[in-house]
Amino acid sequence: MTSRTHDALPRQAWTPPSGKPPPSARMMRATWRNLPAKRHEAGWEPGLVVPAADGSPLRTDHYFPRAEGDFPTLVVRSPYGRGVPWSPMYGMLFAEQGFHVVLQSCRGTGGSGGRFDLWRNEADDGRATVAWLRKQSWFNGLLGTVGPSYLGYVQWALALDPPPELKAMVVQVGLHDPYALFHTDGALRLENALAVGVGMTYQHRGIGPFVRATLRLQRRLRAITTAQPLRGAYVSALGGEVPWLDDVMTHPEANDPYWLGASPGEAAERMSVPTGLITGWHDALADQTFEQYDRLRRAGCETALLVGPWTHTSALQQGWPEVFADSLAWLRAHLCADPSGLRPTGVRVHVGGAGEWRDLDDWPPTPAATSWFPAPGGYLTQQAPTDNTPLTSIRYDPADPTPSIGGPLLSRTAGPRDNSILEAREDVLTFTGPPLAExxxxxxxxxxRLSISTDTGYADVFTRLCDVDAQGRSINVCDGLAQLRTVEEAPSTVTVPMSSTAHRFAAGHRIRWQISGGAHPRYARNPGTGESSVDATDFTPVRITLHADAELMLPGSTQAAQPFEGEQPDA
Structure with a gap:
């Protein structure tokens, strides 16, 4: 780090401007309940210009506590604009709690100059912003970062070469790996890609344009996601071509040179900056959060993890009181030497099905797992199979793809949903355990772990854990997808990560394992030919055969089931 630190610069008295936060921020602020009491009135200094690494003007708003004294600074860099909801959530609320907040539009967005280029400028522009901060008389040399989604990405980018002033980070439902946002094992996460395209293109232009573009995408979603070919079909919804979106959709392999340098996640492997992580069980970026938590722990970095019953968006809506309070406590502890609000343990998770929060020393709490196995007749048992003979099969037809319901998405359709209608389809397999005694x-x-054969050699396999209640409703808990490249008719073994969960299957409920050949439009449909899902114009149905040597591994679970005694799994 060659730049001089703030301590090397003379400090001058600063007279706070007289501006108040914009009316839209004050109006939204008035709607929130159950937030910590404010400590100060907030002030606002809009329209500052910070030079980017290439000299482009970065439009920046400065929020501050209207009080005398030194206060630490939070940097919040966003490609989504600086208005509602960012101005009240991050500018106004944190200023009321005793922080200077620098809310900045990323290069090429929200009035900032230059060209937005997904992920490529954030490290350099973050360092340029810190260099500007060092020249501000109100900057006391204590710096933190906070923010969700792409606002988490810019934090990891800065952490690649952390400035000495950086003392704390809070990454909320955050991104560090763009490839994993857009692809899973080579399969395009189509619905997420379209949602990101709308958000990056319109959200920084204001609420009106963003809402209209979102509604337009919803109306045209089916036509876009079933287009042949898929390439370029989004143009009607997004109002034109988006070069970076074309790029991410057409580079499905993680080792493609296109993705070189895209992920700053390696910063966590050598981190010493205390970092708080927040996600939800149905957050589209939850797996990235768990990966970063593991990296930080292995690096010996002080870290904390909060996982709520949230999706990517609901964490900042229904979950905002918990998210804000947890973020504030972490920043106060490491920037203000006030640990009074910290949780008693490093990990707090919400246990689905039980409706309770649980404090843990670490995550995951135990490496132990219990295995469940599919059996003829649609049963799920704990008795391991004795052979690997074909068990059952389904026909996946990309012309009528198995639909997606709920799960970890960026859209409003994310989260737990009743899967009963989905599971009635002939292209969905279900294996159901007996009612649980405890x-x-x-x-x-x-x-x-699946043993699969196909008749074409090309297929996807989507696998999901569900909780079936006494009324027969099947609610998704967690899931995963993998692509198959098989020798025709010969079984191939594939292990599918199904994300993580903290969930209680209540007494009388049943554990269900759901298996299908896809989940559309969450994932682009597999054409069954080996051709790219973006460019395919020909589709071939595929017969997917599940062999008996398959296994569902559930961590921390224990045997607590009554014998079948003739009960049917769908009863």
């Missing part, structure tokens, strides 16, 4: 808690990463 509650079963599953805490940690879930995996499926």
């Amino acid at each position: 509650p079963v808690d599953v805490l940690g990463p879930v995996f499926a």
